[in-house]
Amino acid sequence: MADQAKRTMTLNLTDAEMRVLEQLSAQKDLSKTAVIRQAIRLYQLVDARITRGEKLFFEDEDKKAKSELMVL
Amino acid sequence: MRIAVGLIDVSTGEPVQAELFDDVTIEDFLQTQRDWRPLVLEAAQRLTRAGDRPSIIPQHFHWDWTRKEGDLRMLANRFYGIRREDKLQGLAKLMTVGHVCRLPEQAGKPLVYVDYLEVAPWNIKPLMTALGRPHRFAGVGTRLVEIAVRLSVDEGFRGRLGLHSLPTSEPFYINTCAMTPVGPDATKQNLTWCEFTPAQADGFLGR
Amino acid sequence: MKMNTDPNWLKKKASMEDGGFVSVGGLVSEIGMPGREFPVNADPLRHAFVRLLQLKRREKSLSLEELANKADIDLAELMRIARDEHHTPNILTVCRIAEFFRLPQRPLLALAGLLEPTDDSFQHESLRFAARSEPVEKLSREEHKALEEYVKFLCDK
Numbered sequence: 001m002a003d004q005a006k007r008t009m010t011l012n013l014t015d016a017e018m019r020v021l022e023q024l025s026a027q028k029d030l031s032k033t034a035v036i037r038q039a040i041r042l043y044q045l046v047d048a049r050i051t052r053g054e055k056l057f058f059e060d061e062d063k064k065a066k067s068e069l070m071v072l
Numbered sequence: 073m074r075i076a077v078g079l080i081d082v083s084t085g086e087p088v089q090a091e092l093f094d095d096v097t098i099e100d101f102l103q104t105q106r107d108w109r110p111l112v113l114e115a116a117q118r119l120t121r122a123g124d125r126p127s128i129i130p131q132h133f134h135w136d137w138t139r140k141e142g143d144l145r146m147l148a149n150r151f152y153g154i155r156r157e158d159k160l161q162g163l164a165k166l167m168t169v170g171h172v173c174r175l176p177e178q179a180g181k182p183l184v185y186v187d188y189l190e191v192a193p194w195n196i197k198p199l200m201t202a203l204g205r206p207h208r209f210a211g212v213g214t215r216l217v218e219i220a221v222r223l224s225v226d227e228g229f230r231g232r233l234g235l236h237s238l239p240t241s242e243p244f245y246i247n248t249c250a251m252t253p254v255g256p257d258a259t260k261q262n263l264t265w266c267e268f269t270p271a272q273a274d275g276f277l278g279r
Numbered sequence: 280m281k282m283n284t285d286p287n288w289l290k291k292k293a294s295m296e297d298g299g300f301v302s303v304g305g306l307v308s309e310i311g312m313p314g315r316e317f318p319v320n321a322d323p324l325r326h327a328f329v330r331l332l333q334l335k336r337r338e339k340s341l342s343l344e345e346l347a348n349k350a351d352i353d354l355a356e357l358m359r360i361a362r363d364e365h366h367t368p369n370i371l372t373v374c375r376i377a378e379f380f381r382l383p384q385r386p387l388l389a390l391a392g393l394l395e396p397t398d399d400s401f402q403h404e405s406l407r408f409a410a411r412s413e414p415v416e417k418l419s420r421e422e423h424k425a426l427e428e429y430v431k432f433l434c435d436k
Contacts (some may be wrong), residue, residue: 197298
């Protein structure tokens with residue numbers, strides 16, 4: 001991908017959102033920026049497949065149950 | 073991105089310059105079908121006739137070609153190729169989302185997942201021996217693993233890497249690269265999941 | 280991104296690699312299970328592929344050019360597929376044909392010789408289709424005339 005130059009933006013988050021971001025950052029051993037970048041990539045991936053008509057499920061192996069994730 | 077990388081020319085044992093690039097297009101994948109596939113098929117035929125077939129390779133572990141063009145646009149996917157003498161020598165698809173570490177000491181942490189990695193058949197000794205020719209370049213696989221590790225570092229994953237190794241490739245990943253074989257993955261036809269810790273990744277890079 | 284430029288590191292790694300398999304997925308994984316006949320005879324399958332394409336076009340009354348335009352396929356490639364059963368079509372073309380005619384992609388890729396068939400019945404059924412679908416309708420007047428003239432030409436030689 002040729003366009004790897006980085007640009008800066010300011011992000012306004014609620015206290016709760018910031019707490020979650022900090023928690024994920026600690027859990028995943030990632031900077032907060034890296035967590036946000038992962039979230040964008042995941043959103044794009046999921047969105048592309050849902051647009052194609054696929055569905056996203058969580059599967060509980062123990063309960064042998066599947067539940068559909070809310071469409072984003 | 074296009075950068076010069078060294079490979080080893082097997083005929084001389086000396087480094088030669090190749091180009092590592094990340095602006096992979098569908099044409100590069102079609103080139104693998106045009107230039108690589110016939111040689112792989114021919115070598116496989118000869119190996120089969122000689123009763124010396126490569127060990128069990130899962131039949132359906134195959135990248136879905138129909139998704140390729142869409143895959144190229146996803147931010148989560150990064151593609152790298154190596155070119156020398158105007159020919160594709162190796163190709164890889166790496167994912168930065170969707171897979172996490174399984175080793176207990178780093179379980180759940182993000183890693184770069186090697187979804188696809190391949191070198192041209194003329195660089196694979198057993199295939200070229202079956203065709204009665206020497207293989208051409210060494211180090212292509214190493215360079216592709218190197219770029220995967222460096223991407224992992226760039227992404228903040230500290231070099232963590234994961235992949236499902238084909239049985240024939242296990243010596244490379246487990247012995248040469250010194251990845252930890254975590255075990256067979258029943259969801260991926262029992263292919264062995266191999267993983268790098270940050271320390272192992274550093275060791276691989278020679279740091 | 281800076282790659283390792285130490286030639287000693289590269290030589291050491293290359294020597295350990297020793298030209299062995301390094302694939303994750305890819306062509307090597309298409310070779311399939313030991314004990315299977317490989318590869319299957321691609322020609323009869325290719326013949327079935329060409330017949331399938333022909334019949335699907337006729338079903339929709341499409342010329343090759345019309346199909347090329349509507350399915351966004353290179354016309355020259357389509358003509359090679361239609362006229363030369365030994366030509367290996369490119370994957371993108373086969374995928375677009377599958378998409379346009381709403382056919383399943385993997386079996387079509389196997390029929391075109393780009394993937395190994397998934398089971399033994401595949402070749403059998405494909406050959407049956409190719410054999411059953413050979414046209415047996417009567418010749419048109421123009422075809423009959425052209426045939427007569429050509430046979431006469433051959434006999435006069």
